[in-house]
Amino acid sequence: xxxxxxxxxxxxxxxxxxxxxxxxxxxxxxxxxxxxxxxxxxxxxxxxxxxxxxxxxxxxxxxxxxxxxxxxxxxxxxxxxxxxxxxxxxxxxxxxxxxxxxxxxxxxxxxxxxxxxxxxxxxxxxxxxxxxxxxxxxxxxxxxxxxxxxxxxxxxxxxxxxxxxxxxxxxx
Ligand code: PAF
Numbered sequence: 001x002x003x004x005x006x007x008x009x010x011x012x013x014x015x016x017x018x019x020x021x022x023x024x025x026x027x028x029x030x031x032x033x034x035x036x037x038x039x040x041x042x043x044x045x046x047x048x049x050x051x052x053x054x055x056x057x058x059x060x061x062x063x064x065x066x067x068x069x070x071x072x073x074x075x076x077x078x079x080x081x082x083x084x085x086x087x088x089x090x091x092x093x094x095x096x097x098x099x100x101x102x103x104x105x106x107x108x109x110x111x112x113x114x115x116x117x118x119x120x121x122x123x124x125x126x127x128x129x130x131x132x133x134x135x136x137x138x139x140x141x142x143x144x145x146x147x148x149x150x151x152x153x154x155x156x157x158x159x160x161x162x163x164x165x166x167x168x169x170x171x172x
Contacts, residue, residue: 026139031055054091061125
């Protein structure tokens with residue numbers, strides 16, 4: 001398993017794989033991996049040549065009072081779990097956004113309701129980071145938990161609306 005921390009290095013590696021005709025599978029996470037994450041990895045693994053897992057605690061999706069600093073982290077344990085699931089590339093960026101990052105992705109209609117009503121800005125943070133990760137990884141298929149059903153629906157809508165040419169699948 002390769003561990004990559006630099007977004008540009010990851011992007012270059014993924015471009016090379018795409019040119020070689022490899023099918024890239026992707027599971028984005030915020031780490032502190034549990035059996036649910038591992039089952040998403042197995043699902044992706046069965047449908048790709050090269051499996052990428054990202055671990056990034058995305059500040060954009062935390063609202064006031066939702067404590068980013070106390071979000072649990074266990075990079076060593078997570079790396080061991082990824083290796084055991086035969087992940088090919090573990091992407092662990094200390095920082096993902098450019099210092100003058102100024103683009104936000106918003107799936108307006110779907111995020112006004114359900115969890116979006118009480119977590120204002122949360123889904124914009126999710127779609128912005130997932131769009132950034134999709135741009136870097138360029139996956140053929142990305143797997144998300146059905147547990148976060150609204151998140152899955154919002155990402156599927158983003159991919160459709162922006163013609164991202166990525167198969168976004170939900171798994172239990
Ligand atoms: O479901 C999560 O863990 C996060 O919302 C995601 C999709 C990794 C984006 O930060």
